[in-house]
Amino acid sequence: MRALVVTAVAAEADSVVTGLTPHPDAPGPEPRTLPGGYRTTRRDLPGIALDVLVGGVGPAAAAAGTATALALADYHLVVSAGIGGGFAPAAPLGSLVVADAIVAADLGAETPEGFLDVTALGFGHSVHLPPTELAARAAEATGALLAPVLTVSTVTGTATRAAALAARHPMAGAEAMEGFGVAEAAAAHGLPVLEIRAVSNAVGPRDRAAWRIGDALAALADGFRVLGPVLANWGERHEHQHR
Numbered sequence: 001m002r003a004l005v006v007t008a009v010a011a012e013a014d015s016v017v018t019g020l021t022p023h024p025d026a027p028g029p030e031p032r033t034l035p036g037g038y039r040t041t042r043r044d045l046p047g048i049a050l051d052v053l054v055g056g057v058g059p060a061a062a063a064a065g066t067a068t069a070l071a072l073a074d075y076h077l078v079v080s081a082g083i084g085g086g087f088a089p090a091a092p093l094g095s096l097v098v099a100d101a102i103v104a105a106d107l108g109a110e111t112p113e114g115f116l117d118v119t120a121l122g123f124g125h126s127v128h129l130p131p132t133e134l135a136a137r138a139a140e141a142t143g144a145l146l147a148p149v150l151t152v153s154t155v156t157g158t159a160t161r162a163a164a165l166a167a168r169h170p171m172a173g174a175e176a177m178e179g180f181g182v183a184e185a186a187a188a189h190g191l192p193v194l195e196i197r198a199v200s201n202a203v204g205p206r207d208r209a210a211w212r213i214g215d216a217l218a219a220l221a222d223g224f225r226v227l228g229p230v231l232a233n234w235g236e237r238h239e240h241q242h243r
């Protein structure tokens with residue numbers, strides 16, 4: 001089983017690699033750089049080899065980085081991982097959210113009658129669905145909330161915007177900027193996708209002082225300490241279905 005884990009920035013990749021490194025005294029290979037300048041780090045666990053890629057911030061960068069890596073090696077699963085905003089009260093600071101749906105929440109058109117997503121506009125799709133069993137097992141193992149994760153190109157910064165998103169997606173657990181881009185690249189290669197977010201801030205009025213990025217990065221590492229075996233076990237039973 002080979003999995004590609006895509007983060008936005010190096011600090012998130014470092015947390016993922018920490019979680020995937022059971023014996024710090026035997027850390028594993030140093031990071032290497034792919035064509036295009038993408039940093040990637042390999043970690044091997046029983047039954048699964050994982051490459052942790054730093055893809056860049058936002059859906060376009062994430063899609064480009066993911067597609068670059070998928071063109072260079074064969075994988076069975078792609079995971080979008082990183083910090084994200086949590087929708088209170090379901091996803092408090094420091095908690096984890098695993099996506100049961102990866103939603104492009106601002107891909108569409110504003111109209112006098114409200115927002116129309118690309119599906120409503122007839123231009124394509126705005127949701128990718130992770131494998132149901134995998135998402136459920138990942139959430140159970142990590143103690144994460146299983147809920148839709150919204151992908152936006154602009155971090156929500158007002159209560160009005162947060163309320164509008166929550167009204168359109170009442171079950172949403174988190175907001176981030178890369179999941180849908182990663183999912184689009186995975187789908188283009190016929191691969192399943194998963195997204196996991198560690199909550200660094202509340203979705204709502206911009207309050208940088210309230211961000212808890214360090215706590216979220218620690219939670220991300222803790223999540224990947226238990227997620228590796230879940231991905232491996234799922235892969236043993238499903239990798240033949242993709243590629």
Ligand SMILES: O=C(O)c1cccc(C(=O)CC[C@H]2O[C@@H](n3cnc4c(=O)[nH]cnc43)[C@H](O)[C@@H]2O)c1
Nearest residue numbers: 008057083084085155156175176177178200203208
């Ligand atoms: O508004 C600020 O000053 C500010 C301070 C720290 C970080 C940011 C970001 O824009 C981080 C974006 C980056 O982190 C993910 N992320 C984290 N929280 C959220 C959120 O509430 N909504 C969307 N994305 C978030 C995201 O995936 C990016 O990789 C801003």
